[in-house]
Amino acid sequence: MKGIIYTGAALTDKELLITLPQELQAFLRQHNGVVAYFGGLHIRGCCAEPAWHSLRAVWHGEQALYKTYDTVLTTDIPFAQDCVGNQFLLRQGEVVFLDTETGEIAPLEVDFKHFLIGAEKYPVDALELEPLRRWQQQGGTLTPGQLLHVYPPVCIAAATDKATLAPVAGPKRLAFLAGLYQQIKHLPDGQALTIKPLQD
Template sequence: MKGIIFQGRPVADAQTFALLPAYLQDFLRAQNGVVAYFGGLHIRGCCQTPAWHNLGAAWNGEQAFWKLYRRVQPTDIPFAQDCVGNQFLLRGDAVLFLDTETGEVADLEVDFKHFLFGIEKFPLDALGMEPLRTFQHQGGVLAPGQLLSVYPPVCIQSATQEPTLKPLPGLERLAYLAAFYAQIKDLPDGQRLQFAPKA
């Protein structure tokens, strides 16, 4: 992987590690999670700290994705995320994509090995890195533990407003996305919205 800005320390959460499939254990044994592509991809590790890197908390903690998003199952492993906080989940051997604004889940039709192969070959497309590339061209830099806030949210069409991009602490960004999803999840497509600007 290129553009590595963070590597996790050796595995420190044996309980979570023991629940993982062998191929993910092998990856985390070699490097216990990583932030690569200058923040374009974050693969979580089995650790206690830093909190934003903690796979066990993302999977089974108070703010676990399956507790917040109706289409995520308790057995789905939220092993990674992109630069804006969308999640990559393992369901069996399949890699799924969770859009954290809308709660939509899509099967990427690849396994973990081919997911890594795809992002190595086509990182910009595979990771949806256009917002990060724009942010970088504006002189911005994402630090480890940060995610990129996009306002207005991507799922809302705005004919007049250019998206505003800014870095936020990752856990704060994920909390905002979950709260946004909770407010719109039962609205029909095309519903007009009016809401106060947030992160």
């Protein structure tokens, strides 16, 4: 993987590790998670700290994805996320994509190994790096633990290339996305909606 800006420290959550599929276990034994592609892909690790890097926190913790998103199963493993906080889940050995604004799930029809291969060969498409590239062209960077906040949200914006981008702490971005999903999940198409910008 290219553009690695963070590598997880020593494995501390071995109880969680042994519950994971073999390919993911092998990767984490070697790296314990990384932030690669200059923030374009974050693969979580088996650790308690830092909390933003903890696989257990987002899988089994108070803010676990399955507690927010109706489309996420308790058995889905949220092993990674992209630069804006969309999630990659392992579901019965297959990688699925979770749009964290809408809660929509899309099977990617690859396993963990081939997901990594696809990201390596076609990072812009596989990881939807356009927002990060635009942020970099503006002179911006992401530091470990940050995600790009996109406003207005992609699901309601007519022209996403004009959206405002800003780096924010990952948990703050995920909380905003969870709140947005809860507001819109039962709304009919065309319904008016007021969304407050992310507050500092």
